[in-house]
Amino acid sequence: MRIVLVGPPGAGKGTQAAFLAKNLSIPHISTGDLFRANISQGTELGLRAKEYTDAGRLVPDEITIGMAIDRMQQADAENGFLLDGFPRNVGQAEALDAFLATAKIALDAVLDLEVPEEEVVKRIAGRRLCRKNDKHLFHVDYSPPAVEGVCDECGGELYQRSDDTAEKVRVRLEEYHSKTEPIIDYYKQQGLVQTISALGKVADVTARAMEALRADERR
Numbered sequence: 001m002r003i004v005l006v007g008p009p010g011a012g013k014g015t016q017a018a019f020l021a022k023n024l025s026i027p028h029i030s031t032g033d034l035f036r037a038n039i040s041q042g043t044e045l046g047l048r049a050k051e052y053t054d055a056g057r058l059v060p061d062e063i064t065i066g067m068a069i070d071r072m073q074q075a076d077a078e079n080g081f082l083l084d085g086f087p088r089n090v091g092q093a094e095a096l097d098a099f100l101a102t103a104k105i106a107l108d109a110v111l112d113l114e115v116p117e118e119e120v121v122k123r124i125a126g127r128r129l130c131r132k133n134d135k136h137l138f139h140v141d142y143s144p145p146a147v148e149g150v151c152d153e154c155g156g157e158l159y160q161r162s163d164d165t166a167e168k169v170r171v172r173l174e175e176y177h178s179k180t181e182p183i184i185d186y187y188k189q190q191g192l193v194q195t196i197s198a199l200g201k202v203a204d205v206t207a208r209a210m211e212a213l214r215a216d217e218r219r
Contacts, residue, residue, distance in 0.1 A: 001026060001080045001213065002105065004087070004096075004192075006184060007113030008176045009169070010120040011198045012205065016113065017084040019206045024213075027076050031085030034067040035059070045070070064088070065095045072099070080108075093183045110187040111209055113198040117173060125166040132156030 001024055007013050014030065021028035035053075038046030045066050052059045068086045071077065087093040100106055115123075122141065130136035130151040138145050138158060145152050162168075187193050194212040198205050 001082075001108040002100075003080075003082045003108060003213070004110045004187070005082060005084045005113065006110060006180065007198060008115060008117075008120050008181075009172050010123040011113040011115045012202065013084055013113060015202055016111075016198070016205055016209060017082055019202070020111075020209055021082045023206070023210060024080065024082070026080035026082055027074075028082050028084060029068065029071050029077070029086070031064065031068075031088070034064075034071055034086075038067055061089070061091055061095070065092055068092075068096070069099050073103075087183055089179045090182050090186050093186050107187075107190075107192055109194055109213055110184070110192045111212065112184050112193055112195045113205070114195050115198045119199065120173060121166050121169050124164050124169045125160075127164050128158040128160060130154065130156040130158055 003020070003024075003026075005013050005017050005020070017028045017030065035046075035049055039050050039053075040046070045063055049059045049063050049067075052063075064086065068083070072081055083096075087096050096107075123139075126140040126142070128138045128140065128145075128149075130138075130153065132151065132154050133156065136151050136153045136156070137143075138151070145158060149158050150156075151158055163172075184193055194209075194215075196205065196208050196212055
């Protein structure tokens with residue numbers, strides 16, 4: 001299957017993408033991984049992207065699109081892929097459609113992970129990371145440490161990332177609404193969108209997504 005995963009920050013896209021890709025035996029293609037891989041490998045696109053990121057500027061769509069298309073043409077994506085973080089705007093969606101048309105393949109579904117805005121703010125603003133190991137994650141409400149401000153795993157100090165404050169989360173949400181959310185309407189016009197509630201346990205959200213995909217196949 002060929003799937004696009006979309007949703008606001010804090011919807012759990014990365015987590016769901018990993019589970020769904022494993023269940024469907026297709027590669028998980030995330031924008032973050034594309035940038036890291038191209039920059040670390042010193043590809044032409046990676047070097048161009050690095051010029052922008054080093055200068056603190058946004059990477060142009062044409063570079064992101066080029067990386068995504070190159071990745072979708074690799075052997076492991078021949079029978080499908082799950083796109084996470086791409087397309088990020090209608091222009092990128094149109095470029096993806098053009099590539100798919102040229103390759104004579106099509107998207108099977110666009111999964112829209114739906115989360116109320118206040119829940120997004122609560123999820124992100126409540127996150128705490130360990131200064132010793134940023135893979136040790138906690139949440140003030142959902143998974144608090146035994147001792148406030150102290151990592152259960154290694155005793156390191158827990159902190160809130162500067163861009164995880166409620167005020168900055170709301171700014172990120174505004175950007176999502178203005179730039180990324182329009183692709184949902186774009187794909188609705190193609191009859192591809194399946195809206196999934198991203199509330200509840202991770203496994204429950206995955207089960208809803210898988211059921212939506214099975215229902216899509218049965219049409």
